[in-house]
Amino acid sequence: MKINQKETTVTSQLEFFVVLANHGSLAATARALDMTPPAVTKRLAQLEARLGVRLVNRSTRRLSLTHEGELLRDQSARILADIRNMETMISEQKGQVRGLLRINATLGFGRQRIALLASQFARQHPDIELDLHVSDRPLDLIEQHFDLGVRFGVLPDRRLVARRLMRNRRFLCASPAYLKRHGRPRTPADLLAHRCIIHNQNDEPHGVWRFHRGANSEVVKVRGALSSNDGDIARGWVLDGHGIMIRSEWDVNRYLDAGRLELVLPEYQLEPADLFVYFPSRANLPARVRLFVDFLAAQFR
Numbered sequence: 001m002k003i004n005q006k007e008t009t010v011t012s013q014l015e016f017f018v019v020l021a022n023h024g025s026l027a028a029t030a031r032a033l034d035m036t037p038p039a040v041t042k043r044l045a046q047l048e049a050r051l052g053v054r055l056v057n058r059s060t061r062r063l064s065l066t067h068e069g070e071l072l073r074d075q076s077a078r079i080l081a082d083i084r085n086m087e088t089m090i091s092e093q094k095g096q097v098r099g100l101l102r103i104n105a106t107l108g109f110g111r112q113r114i115a116l117l118a119s120q121f122a123r124q125h126p127d128i129e130l131d132l133h134v135s136d137r138p139l140d141l142i143e144q145h146f147d148l149g150v151r152f153g154v155l156p157d158r159r160l161v162a163r164r165l166m167r168n169r170r171f172l173c174a175s176p177a178y179l180k181r182h183g184r185p186r187t188p189a190d191l192l193a194h195r196c197i198i199h200n201q202n203d204e205p206h207g208v209w210r211f212h213r214g215a216n217s218e219v220v221k222v223r224g225a226l227s228s229n230d231g232d233i234a235r236g237w238v239l240d241g242h243g244i245m246i247r248s249e250w251d252v253n254r255y256l257d258a259g260r261l262e263l264v265l266p267e268y269q270l271e272p273a274d275l276f277v278y279f280p281s282r283a284n285l286p287a288r289v290r291l292f293v294d295f296l297a298a299q300f301r
Contacts, residue, residue: 011083013047014076017055020044021073024062081145097287098127104141104149108231108251109275110134114150121295128288136201136229141280147289148279150296152248159281163293165300166275169249171256172209172264177241179262185244188220188268195243198227199234209246211268218268248273275300 020029020040030037048055055069065073084099105114111134118130133139133146141149142159149160152168178195185191188211198207206227211218224243228234231251238245239255244264255261277293279285 011080013050014080016043017047017069017072018076018080020056020063021065021069024064026063077145097125097291098129099286099288100129100131101148101288101292102131102133102146103292104133104135104139104144104146104151106151107134107136109152110150113250117296117299121292124295125288125291128291141278147286148277148293150275150277152273152275154276157278160278161281162276162278163297164274164276165296166250167272168274169272170246170270171249171252171266172244172246172268172270173238173252173256173261174244174264175239175241175260176262178238178243179264181241185264188218188265191220191222191244194222195226196222196224197234197237197243197245198222198224199231199245199247200227200229201231210271211265212270213268246270250275 016033019032020026023029023032026037026040026044029035030040033040035043044056051068051072053068054066055072056063056065103114103118110132114134115132118132122128122130138149138151139146141147141157150165154162182194185194188209191209196207196209200206207222207224209220209222211220226234226237226242228237231247234245235247235251237243238247239260252261256263277296279289279293
């Protein structure tokens with residue numbers, strides 16, 4: 001986003017402050033807006049003088065918002081979102097689909113799949129701006145002003161509508177080299193004697209694996225020397241023969257087909273992690289959101 005330094009409209013001032021609040025420093029804001037740091041400082045001072053309040057507390061490196069600054073940031077984001085929605089509604093009345101589409105997706109899947117699909121979508125709809133934000137943790141789509149999120153598993157947010165895009169089983173797997181050295185477990189309890197690679201996800205209990213077989217369930221608290229919050233790192237370790245781990249079907253199918261990984265305890269089922277697209281439950285859903293949701297559904301069908 002570029003803001004003309006001479007621009008003094010209310011909208012541009014709100015845009016300026018939202019960028020400043022999100023970046024948290026004068027230098028980062030200057031880079032984001034293609035301005036000089038002195039120009040950012042001057043513009044902030046003008047805004048504070050206009051409102052008659054201090055908006056930020058300045059330190060050597062970072063800025064922290066005052067109570068008034070937090071109010072201005074939150075209200076500015078809402079006002080700017082309303083303006084964008086108004087512009088979109090007017091454009092849609094003329095048969096044009098345009099506007100900013102903000103998407104949140106899981107880190108690994110967002111990089112490997114959603115980014116490529118977003119590229120295809122952008123070619124088909126050049127008037128729609130796409131902002132793809134990948135993160136390991138689910139974000140609050142409403143509070144952080146995202147139009148939709150693409151994530152595995154059900155999110156505990158009743159304000160959102162969920163549409164399943166893909167069924168996704170989870171497997172226990174290991175490399176042939178590891179199984180040759182350490183043997184193959186026959187029951188979930190046997191995992192206690194094995195090296196397990198733990199993928200630390202969100203606030204889930206680390207190393208607690210739940211298995212189902214028919215009507216019976218079993219929970220095992222596994223241990224291992226290697227753990228990571230990054231699924232790609234953990235997958236690399238299991239491919240290197242360091243242990244046994246749980247991975248999603250979409251992520252390991254190609255390694256199973258190639259013989260680089262083998263299923264462990266295939267007669268037991270793990271909790272699935274189906275892929276969903278989430279979006280706020282709004283009666284007047286913008287056309288750009290509907291288009292992208294339908295596009296995703298068609299791609300994963």
